[in-house]
Structure formats: C-alpha cells, structure tokens
Amino acid sequence: MKSFLKKGSLVLLCSLLSFQAIVSQWVARHNLSPAQYQAAFDEFVKQGYRLSTVSGYTCGGQERYIALWEKKSGPEWAARHGLSGADYQAAFDDFAKKGFRLTHVSGYGVGNQAKFAAIWEKASGPAWAARHNLTAAQYQQAFDDFSKQGYRLLHVSGYVVNNVEYFAGIWEKSAGNAYIARHNLTSSQYQQAFNDFTKQGYVLKTVSGYTKNGTNLYAAIWEKESSPLWAARHGVSNGNYQYVFDNMYYQGYKPVYVNAYTSGNSCEYNAIWTNTNMKGADIAAIDDAVNQYMSSQSVKGLSIAICKDGRLVFAKGYGYADAANGEEMSPDQPLRIMSISKPVTSVGVMTLLDQHKISLDKPVFGPNSILGSKYATPSGKEKLNRITVRQLLNHTSGLRTCNGESVFWDQNKTPDDAMNVLLNSADLITTDTSSQWIYSNTNFFILARVIEQVSGQSYENFIRNNVLNKCGIGNTMYVGEASGNAKSGEATYTPMDKMNLQLWAGFGGWVARPIDLLKFLNRVDGTAIPSDIITAPTQTTMTTGSALKVSYGCGWNVSGLLQNHNGCFDGTRSFLVELGNGLSYSVIVNNNPSNDGCGWTMKGAIEAGLGKVSGYPSYDLF
Template identity: 90%
Template sequence: MKSFLQTGLLVLFSFFLSLQITFSQAWVSRHNLSPAQYQAAFDDYVKDGYRLSTVSGYTCSGQERYIALWEKKAGPEWAARHGLSSQDYQAAFDDFTKKGFRLTHVSGYGVGSQAKFAAIWQKTSGAAWAARHNLTAAQYQKAFDDFSKQGYRLLHVSGYVVNNIEYFAGIWEKSAGNAYVARHNLTASQYQQAFNDYTKQGYALKTVSGYTKNGTNLYAAIWEKIASPLWAARHGVSNGNYQYVFDNMYYQGYKPTYVNAYSSGNSCEYNAIWTNTNMKGSDIAAIDEAVNQYMSSQSVKGLSIAICKNGRLVFAKGYGYADAASGEEMSPDQPLRIMSISKPVTSVGVMTLMDQHKISLDKPVFGPNSILGSKYATPAGKEKLNKITVRQLLTHTSGLRSCNGESVFWDQNKTADDAMNVLLNASDLITTDTSDKYIYSNTNFFILARIIEQVSGQSYENYIRSSVLTKCGIGNTMYVGAASGNAKAGEATYVPMDKMNLQLWAGFGGWVARPIDLLKFLNRVDGASIPSDVLTTPTHTTMVTGTALNNGYGCGWIVSGSLQNHNGCFDGTRSFLVELGNGLSYSVIVNNNPSNDGCGWTMKSAIEAGLSKVSGYPTYDLF
C-alpha cells in the first residue's frame, strides 16, 4: 500500500442506501438499478430538471448495477455516460474535451473481466486539469507524485478491480487550495483509523471509493482541511442494511452528497457522505447521548424514536439493531410491537363510532338490550356483567380483571369467540362492582374490540384502518400482528420472542407500528387545530377526561390536563407515545427487555431529559 500527502480537494465517500424521498424535492438518490432501470430513471429525472451529481457502477451478485444521486439545481451544460468500455470511454472523453467539457466525475468498475466506466462532464472553463484511468497502483502513485510536483491537486479518485488487479481513475486540477490528504489501498481497519485521525485534525472526507481484491475490501479516499457544515460518512454498509442507513440519515436532516458502491464477495457494499444544514450537531448529540446512555445502562439492543414539533415530523432515528443476531440495523421505517399503546387506538375507534352516532358510552355491554347481549349471553350468576357500560371499559372501571395469560390468547388457531367464551366463564373474571375501583385491565379492551366489530359490521382491524388510520395518513406500516406471534416481513425481531396470538391481543396489545405512525396518529387525535383532528372537540374532551377513581386516566389514555400519553410493556418490547406540550411530542419503542425498566418509565425520563437540551428543530415536515 502506498499513500500520499498534499494540498488538494475532492468530494466522494462510502454510502448506504437509495430512496426516492427528498428535502423540498431538491435531490433524489437511487440504488441497485439495472442498466435499463438506471437509464429510465436518468431520463425521467432529467426531464424534471434534475442534474446528475454522482454515479457509481458496480456489480451485485454478478449483476451490473448503478447507484446515483441527482440534484435539482441550475448549472452549466452537462453530459453523462455509463456502461462504457475503456475504448468507448476514451473516445467519449476526447470528444467532450474537444467541445469544451471538463470531466467532473468518473466511476470505474469491473464487470466480468472487463473494465467499464460511468462519467459526468460539465461545459465550464477554469484552471488546467488532467484525468487518467486504468492506472495500476504503481502508475497511480507515480501520476499523483508527478501532478503534485506540477502544482496539480487531486479532485477525485475511483478505485476498481478487474481480473483481481486494482486500477485507479483520477481527476486533477492545477490550482491552489486547502490542505488535503489522499490515501489508497487501505483495508477497512486502516481506512477507519485514517478517517478517525484526519477527522480529529479538522479534515472533512470528500471522496471514498471501495473495491475488493483477493476477498479483501479496500478503500481509496480524499480528505480536505476545510470548514464544512455538519457531515457524516459510512463505509462498507452491507446490501441488506443500505436502505436502513439511508433512512436513518434522511430522518435526521442529512442530505447525501456522494454515493459509491462496489462488489464484495457474492454481494455488494456501499459508501456515502452526507451533510446536514437542518439540525445543529449539538442538538443531535443531545438526543444521541440520552438514547445511547439508556441503551447501555439497560442492555437494550435496538431502539427507534420519532419526534414531532407543532404537527411536523422533525426527527426520527433507529439505534442499534432491529435484529442483533443477523446484524440488521434499526431504522425509523421498521415497524415494532407497541403493546398497550394499542389501547388508545381502540379508544379512538370507539370514539369515532360515537361521532358517527352509532354508539353511546353509557350503553350496557352485556345483557338485555345491550350491545353484545345477543351474541354473548351473560352466564348464570354473573349478572354484574349487565351493569358494565362502554365508558367503564374505556376507563378501566368495569370491575373486570385483566386477561392475556389464558392459553386461548396464545393459540393461533383460536378465534375471538373462543377467547370471549373462556373469559365469560372464568370464575374470577369479576373482581369488584362497576365503578368501585380503577383496575387496569386488558379484558376491557378485548371486549371493546368486539364492540367495534358488532357496531360497525366490520372486522376490528378493517374498521380501525378505514375509519381511523387512513384518515390519519397511516399506511400499511401499522397493522395487527400475526396470529402465530411471528414477526412479519420487514418487522423488527424481539428478545424474547414471545408468540402470542396478536390477532386476539389486537384491541389491547396487538398492534405493530413505527414511531412515525404513532405520531401521525397522535397528531390527529390530540385536540390541536393543526393538523385537524379526526374526532370532534366534544368527543376529544370526553376521551381525555379522567374519572373520580383515577383522574390521570381517561378513555384509553393516560392524561395530564389535555395532554395525552400511553406506554406499552411486555416481553421483548417497551414503548411510549407522549404529548409533552408546547407542540412537542415523541414516540419511542425498543425491541428487547431492558435490564431494569419494568414498563418503560426510566426510558421516558431518559428521553425527555435529552429532549430538554435540544435548542430547536427544523421547520420542515418529514411525514
């Protein structure tokens, strides 16, 4: 391995992910595109006024692929080509140079036993410049040394391997500038060490190119000593984690400035660089420190959080792992079990029926002329059931003990009717007369789910989706979990992985959601005028009003004045959905048992201590 030290500049880096979401539609990033898909995307974005700023060719599982970044901005005339052989690339280079274009970016990559190239040119004037490609490591080092002696600085480098030989393509410009450092043929550990060292010395990463030789991933990079906005970089991100990393950066306000991908073994890996002009580094650090300290002290493996300000999603991030065993990273877009936050969801479903004039909260649930009496007969000796109203179920003042320990709730083959019959015939179901005592009870919300079905004529989940979630702008990332208790595709895993019948738990603990989804939900049921609520004002007031038996619990919500929150806790997960006041709210979920945080209250305190140190939030909305 050889290295060089000089004064020069460039922007490239190792990156993870592609997604078609943008800040003000100013940029678009795509990855894993076949040549045809890349050409189609290129054509579409150019028609929409986007300019290609970065493109990297690579192979993944033996297939030619592209990752690219487009930006919607004005600029000089430009041109781009991809999939060029060495001969075709040289011809294109010569032709564009004659027409007054300067090469601004080149990506070399091996496809089979052939070198291919993707490149970008701009029609601009400026200092003298030069470019070389298909240089061996020795030739590249010599070119670097020679150009440096002549006053040229390295702007861009691309490393690639063909027939197990590493080659380099570079762009130089004859100009003075800030101090810079360029290194190549660095192993992953050497690159990480160099990254750490140069960052401490005030250098910003401008370019990183990955390539693999003899089964070892290598890196070529350029750092520049320059004042820079908040920035971050990742390298060697696996194909499976690429989207998760990209999502994480996006929801923190970062914008990708350079993307790169390369073949690695039987798959591919990604490098990237981002900058952030939307949030202060100190504010992100305040959130990170609070979360990381909690996770470390409680042995939490994975955590996902989202934050809203005045109805706008301003921050979301996944920490640790969605699946620690496989190394799958957590991101804001992976749904997790929310357990008892399902109760507020059920409550809003009932309140929606009330707004539709289909139900009264003071209507009896069981017995003659009741909601469920015609379907579920009151067992002999349990006439106290006939006194229970919908309101008492919502406020946990029904006198019924809690369920979920019964075997019926853990059997994927059992139905809601099976579970209801088990409960109604249980000798210990009724613990006290109605309205004698506040008793937090899952049974109440299991029954409420049956009420929703009986009154609406739909399944519980279908009614909630059509009458609540869709109105809140929530899609299929929020759903009732599987009857088998297994995690669905795309869902995080849990430790321990208890396998309850989540279809039966639905009303009191069976929903799965992203923190982002929960904030969308809270925004539309919090009584605030922006965004508008899906409930009427009188109904919302009823929902958040406590009882004489517990002034801090309304209808399915923990309440403090008009502020709403709820937690969820069970094996393998803890969750909180919190309205803090002053327009700030957040949701947080973890996917394993904390070592000493029974129902997440320590997590709540830790998060809020961190949020109290944040000086401000962006004005955009990431929903």
C-alpha cells in the same frame, strides 16, 4: 489515455441554466439494473434534476448502479454509463474538444472487463487532467508527478478487474485547502485514517471501495475546510444500506456522495452526507440520551420519532432491528407497540360516537345491550350486565386483566373462543363496576368486539378505514400475526414471544413505526394543526378521567390537555407522549431492558435529552 460502452448506452446533453430553485431538491437510487438506471435517469432529467454522482458495480454478479440527482441550476452537462474502455476514451476526447470538463468518473469491473460511468460539465476553469486504468504503482506515480506540477487530486475511483486493482483520478491545477489522499487501505486502516484526519479538521470528500483477494479496500480524499455538519459511512451491507440511508434522511442529512462496490457474492456501499437543518449539538443531545439509556439497560435496538407543532422533525433508529443477523434499526421498521394499542381502540370507539352509532353509557352485556345477542351472560355473572362502554374505556368495569390464558397464545383460536373462555372464567369479575380502577386488558379485548358488532366490520378493517387512513398511516401499521411471528420488514424481539396478536389486537396487538404513532397522535390530540379526526367534544370526552382515576381517560393517560400511553411486555417497551409546547415523541425498543419494567426510565431519559435540544427544523418529514 487508455480507457473502456455498452451499445445503446446513455448519451444526454442538457442545459439547465434557466432553472431556478428556491430550495435544492435531490433524489437517490441504488441497486438499479442498467435498464432501471436509464429509466430513472430519463425521468429525473425531465423533472429538472441533474446527475451529481454515479457509481457502477456488480452485486450478485449483476451489473448495478447507484446515483444521486439534484435539482439545481448549473452549466450544460453530459453523462454516460456502461462504457467500455475504448468507448470511454472516445467520449472523453469528444467532450474535451467541445469544452467539457470531467467532474466525476466511476470505474467498475463487470466480468473480465472494466466499464465506466462519467459526468462532464461545460465550464471554464483551471487546467485539469484525468487518468484511468492505472495500476496502484502507476496511480502513485501519477499522483506524485501531478503534485509536483501543482495539481491537486479532486476525485478518485478504485476498481478491480481480474483481481488487479486499478484507479481513475481527476486532478486540477489550482491552489486550495490542504488535502490528504490514501488508497489500498483495509477497512480498519481506513477507519483509523478517518478518525485521525477528522480530529485534525479534515472533511471526507470522496471514498471508493473495491475488493481484491477477498479483502475490501478503500481509496479516499480528505480536505481541510470549514464545513456544515457532515457524516459518512463505509462498508454498509446491501441489506442495511436502505436502513442507513433512511436514518440519515430523518435526521436532516442530505447525501452528497455515494459509491458502491462488489464484496464477495454481494455488494457494499459508502456514502457522505451533510446537514444544514440541525445543529450537531442538538443531535448529540438526543444521541447521548438514547445511547446512555441503551447501554445502561442492555437495550439492543431503539427507534424514536419527534414532532414539533404537528411536523415530523427527527426520527432515528439505534442499534439493531435484528441483532443476530446484523440488521440495523431504522425509522421505517415497524415494532410491536403493545398497550399503545389501547389508545388506537379508544379512538375507534370515539369515531363510532361521532358517527352516532354508539353511546358510551350503553350496557355491553345482557338484555338490549351491544353484545348480549352474541355473547350470553353466564348464570351467576349478572354483574356483567351493568358494564358500560365508558367503564371499559376507563378501566372501571371491575373485570380482571387477561392475556395469560392459553387461548390468547394459540394461533388457531378466534375472538369467540377467547370471549367464551373469559366469560366462563370464575374470577373474571373482581369488583363491582365503578367501585375500583383496575387496569385490564380484558376491557379492551371486549371493546374490539364492540367495534366489530356496531360497525359490522372486522376490528382491524374498521380501524384502518376510519382511523389510520384518515391519519395518513399506511401499511407500516397493522395488527400482528396470529402465529406471533414478525412479518417481513418488522423488527425482531428478545424474547420472541409467540402470542396470538390477532386476539391481542384491541389491547396490545398492533405493530407500528414511531412515525406512524405520531401521525396518529397529531390527529387526536385536540390541537388545531393538524385538524383532528374526531370532534372537539368527543376528544374532550376521550381525555377526561374518571372519578376513580382522574389521570386516566378513555384509553389514555391524561395530564391537563396532554395525553400519553406506554406499552410493556416481553421483548418490547414503548411510549407515545405529548409533552406540551407543540412537542411530542414516540419511542419503541425491541428487547427487555435490564431494569425498566414498563418504560418509565426510558421516558425520563428521553425527555431529559429532549430538554437539551435548542431547536428543531421548520420542515415536515411526514
């Protein structure tokens, strides 16, 4: 047997027979340098994990590793990586003498030589054989010869060195389910084979990618067996792999196989997952509802998260976060939430109420008011002095809405600049206070200034310290840029409007994941689990409508004990909804739907899909 170590490469034997796990746990890492991989390996082994899959590859000319570890009991095992052909052969022979069986091998080209990473287990079993550094013709011949002798192919790794493809395989002499193996398939050929074999009841067990003459090729094994729900992706770009992985995780999938390979100046990934947490029909009900809405409304990207009884049970990104660059949407990419910023501001005010620092019936402008000492009431606008905090919160202040003024689109303007523009606007006051319900962004722009004046902190800092941190929300929720540009990691928008989101903050400037919005809703919805960050009386005040509109409380649409809010502006539609029976969801899209002004069609479509879901997992993905 021919073969290929880097000096100082890993040699580790460990017995985990005594480990007992109630629930199997796993960890996955990718794009690790040899040193990072070694450090991760050492750390996870100390924690009781055993390596189940490893793939070596190069990305941008650098040696890299992708691997899976699982916390479970099993026989004594050993793993090596970075082995030259000679060192791999020596390790193979040594472990064979000690009764170890090869269970996994990855061949990969680094420069002009082949290297190997492998896993062995000390276990008895049927006769087995392994080969590596086989050319395509030699691999086919070995496959045919072993098949005639009653061996079945368990694992295959394709790799390229000096533009020649080679194969490493593991065979076992045993009866088993029908299986099919293919190699040297182009991406389209592989996809066709995948589709055909899946329809026939075959399950993908292994897929290995490699590149020859600039063309990505695949070798794979399918087995005809009963299986839990499973999914696979191939040819995932280096930039998208984490997004794809996150998407699968938040749907309840567990990775069972990973593979990576050089592709041009970068690298690509293949992976297989199984799912024992959700029924395929339930995921399909959500997928169908979302996909039909996106198709009918020409939506490019959508992100959704679902909670049951305070637990995050499902999240998924659909389409693209950045269609122009092929960046896939995932649950971990923040998006603009627009007017869902109003509930955030409302909870900030309610927090001040609980801190006994504010009264909702205190005047905002004029003598002895909250903002009177900072913003003088212009002559002829004494009606402003009648406006209270409560009237701003429930849109009965009589003020028109804002955001069309040029000041709100200028990254160099400050809140003081915007307030002066509004206060000196001839048409600011539309009606007397408490005479008409008028949905107005101006109300919540002013409330952001109220929060700053009362707390002595910037609006965003106060919200982060007193609301978001208490909800367990990290840096994936933030006020957008004054320039109107998307931050790194944030989705892009169509159209990409450039409003000063720092000025829009109180009424429409926040950026968040649907997951963050559900963390927020869970802690202000009046339910016992999880506990709220505001007191019960204050929560009741927040969700009680006014005489002019009983269905709108303080920054929330309300229906009985339920609350929700939407957001809509160029490039974004969003909803945060409590449905009742412990179910809530949040959804955001990143372009203008073709015929859904403020997202109500989206809301109806999503809820119709959720109505078909038979049940949710008992875990909490928060």
